[in-house]
Amino acid sequence: MTGMDPIVYRPARDELAYTFGGRMPVAHVRSGDVLDVVTEDCFGGLVRGPGDLPSQVCRMPYLNPVSGPFFVEDAEPGDTLAVHLVSITPARDWGVSSTFPHFGALTSTSQTATLQPPLQERVWVYGIDRQAGTVRFQATETEHRVDLPLDPMIGTIGVAPGGMESRSTIVPDSHGGNLDTPELRAGATLYLGVNVHGAMLALGDGHARQGEGEACGVGVEIATTTTLIVEVIKGMPTLWPRLETDREIMSIGCARPLEDAYRIAQRDLVAWTSALTGLEELDAYQLVSQAGRAPIGNVCDPNYTVLAAVDKALLPAAAAAYGGVHGRLRQRSAGPR
Template sequence: MIAMSHFTYRPARDELAYTFGGRLPVAHVRSGDLITVHTEDCFGGLVRGPADLPSQVCQMPYLNPVSGPFFVEDAEPGDTLAVHLLSIEPARDWGVSATFPYFGALTSTSHTATLQPPLDERVWVYGIDRHAGVVRYRATASDHMVELPLDPMIGTIGVAPAAMESRSTIVPDYYGGNLDTPELRAGTTLYLGVNVHGAILALGDGHARQGHGEVCGVGVEIATVTTLAVEVIKGTDTAWPHLETDTAIMSVGCARPLEDAYRMAHQDLTGWTVDLCGLHTLDAYQLISQAGRAPIGNVCDPNYTVLAAIDKALLPQRQAAYRDAHARLRALAAVQG
């Protein structure tokens, strides 16, 4: 495969999308294409300092915008779309985080509803130094400052859902969406089942970094310039998002309660391992039990996200996943990058 083309998409503000599904594509792409996409942050760039309280400067449902969607040629229901993240560059030298009323894991929320008043709403502005590879945290009510490793990720990426649904970009689910996992960094390939003609891919919500679970509900939110390579894997279905890196394969589960997300991811990874390697189901279950990792994505969004991961080196002589799409797109990236 060689790159067919490399195009850049930079949406105007009123071209931003707020759903997966229910939206016409902005461009067509093909297997082997590179796409450079400018993405806004989850606040649409409107939160720039301590005085910009999100609940005041943002208006529901205009939160968590994505860029796109893109129509992927030859992608049909029953196929899988492979999306390789070549690079995720912060578009500005700052990022923001915040507490948001009744959102986050350590507060009552609209769903874990109580009679208590909300936590204070507050904004943190982070300096981002791409050359030093750091994100600068600064406390708001004391003088603590500390540098954290820059580890850019795409928080929200997905295709149109099935069943004629259109879903808010706040939601993570089987079609991707607001997965909010740091594993979606440059070098990772994401596999999503195609639900509609053309797949209808969109992305946004970059984070300069986030902790496990995004406990306050908000990462270090950034605009990005992100470059992707896409490939359609014909005739191969994917029920839940799969990730592949040079060293590991991962399944994503999105659900509440959190143990259901854990169960889904591990059941899926067990089945995927069986399919790839021919292990007996209980042997795969056992191997993952002792060698698996389970990084938590988010514990704040409408569905929580947990991943199940296993190192490829631990699996038997195996066929490559998705006919080696990860290696192929990685090579393509190397050439084009």
């Protein structure tokens, strides 16, 4: 990567954050800076084997820690912060997943209460082979095992909410947060609307991989070293998080019920498509309806996450999103460091 040496941040355990908003910055950075950030897993590294049940070794609300926040100079409300994920590297040769008694898509919760017994709490340990690019699933009750592709992602990334709010890192919303989508992998650019002076960016909750929907509520949780580039886009507001890859643009909606999250994402993508192409709104709606995808991020957090995605090649004479920042940062990240 060309340009400058990265800013390296490795938090001590007592420096990890559990909210977006309400925290003093750990560092000041500028638009264009490269950051190498060490992140801890959602259990704070305390779940390391089958005997480490999260309910016994972890303590609420100290789950899902993030590294940061980073104060981004010149970022003001009404701007957009572009965050390009250069690389996400597992910090250990193992990851963990689990089930919880009242958490996940297929158990009763406080919001969807039933009379069935609580789901059993159980821990799975996954071996990670970075050289082979695999994540090994091992069943707990039989000898079945299978190697899955290593596909690292950042589950939680966001900025401070507006209105002097402080939000738990477990919650996804318009400020970002626990978005839990596999699309947040290396090579993607995330666009976040700035709500406070300095934006106050933070990230954590790495997954070695995660199925779409994160059905049990827990990915293959890992600590990471994540390299990213930040850039402030002045005077361009972004109401809901957006993603751009080399191939697609994506809008992210977060809400309950799932229908509302879906609608938020679709409505934003239709508006974005119309703005980039000049298509009339109903024409853009029709094109997105027939050409788009709707991958689900999670159906287990306090809000659910749904994406709306469309292939950029299918958009007629589309202008580059946000002035082409994704392409510039992608090219920069591909250069020698």
